[in-house]
């Protein structure tokens with residue numbers, strides 16, 4: 001390994017050398033690594049008036065250790081994605097103060113006054129009025145600007161080439177878009193899901209539909225994506241009485257199908273809903289998928305008149321958005337399935353007192369989203385499937401079986 005892997009005690013000198021910190025005697029550093037892949041350190045001064053975050057890619061997957069090697073150049077993809085978003089949605093990402101390509105380390109805004117959206121939801125909090133709408137808007141701003149609608153053709157080809165990220169794409173192609181449907185050592189699940197896990201592995205129709213989504217992921221170079229847009233990649237809070245969101249961790253960024261980003265967010269919203277139903281803490285959960293789609297669609301349509309290639313007409317926009325929607329429904333299904341019977345499970349479910357009913361419900365929901373993605377045409381269609389599959393998981397609702405009964409229970 002030919003770069004410097006930082007430990008907590010190295011960070012003060014590192015920040016000083018890189019010109020980010022002047023006073024070597026007034027700095028405290030703690031490691032706050034939380035995601036699956038990287039290390040993160042927070043540095044602050046004694047008075048708590050100054051803070052910085054340092055994120056460094058290790059030459060392996062952090063949670064697996066050296067037995068799962070991974071090129072640290074993934075940090076380049078992250079820095080590149082931040083640069084692209086900074087052009088079009090600077091208010092929705094952390095401020096990047098420097099990128100050290102030689103050591104695969106980003107120095108960025110301290111966001112410790114904000115909270116990870118997944119943590120807020122797991123603790124029974126709500127999304128608030130704007131969060132999902134703004135996530136949808138974020139996806140539209142990034143993807144429109146980096147699509148053939150927002151970028152001249154030659155510039156786009158250069159972006160596609162520069163953003164090729166085979167190792168990280170391979171993780172997704174494996175852990176999200178194939179492994180849960182075959183025998184694989186990465187897969188694991190609660191023993192009371194044995195029957196469903198076996199069904200998923202032997203369901204040839206399901207496998208073919210996942211293969212179709214996998215091929216779309218591999219070949220549909222629509223726009224630059226975040227690439228891992230789950231609720232753990234979003235910070236929320238308030239600054240000066242104004243709601244703030246920050247989308248972070250775009251290391252899985254590459255030029256791919258826009259529906260993947262939307263679908264990942266939706267899947268995590270739907271899993272959070274299953275948790276809230278299990279605990280009887282549902283607040284504004286049901287509206288979030290719709291709000292994210294509305295945020296995306298309205299921003300994409302707002303940007304459409306600025307397109308660089310007007311051969312793409314208004315009727316094509318409708319067709320394109322329909323395709324994005326359908327892909328998003330399917331990708332949401334695959335993300336749900338892998339989070340329950342594949343690799344990298346979600347605390348939303350694993351920390352429930354009894355994770356089984358909610359896990360079973362979300363698994364069935366995931367399967368429906370994959371298989372029925374071309375017939376689920378509106379957010380309400382997904383809300384209905386979600387409510388039906390979660391009926392056994394709904395606190396205090398008894399034996400609901402019809403859509404009408406479930407709709408009534410949501411009022």
Ligand code: SR1
Pocket residue numbers: 035036037061171172175176228343344
């Ligand atoms: C080996 S990495 C597993 C997962 O962690 C990341 O956050 C991505 O979601 C990836 O699929």
Ligand code: MG
Pocket residue numbers: 035036037228233249
């Ligand atoms: Mg991440």
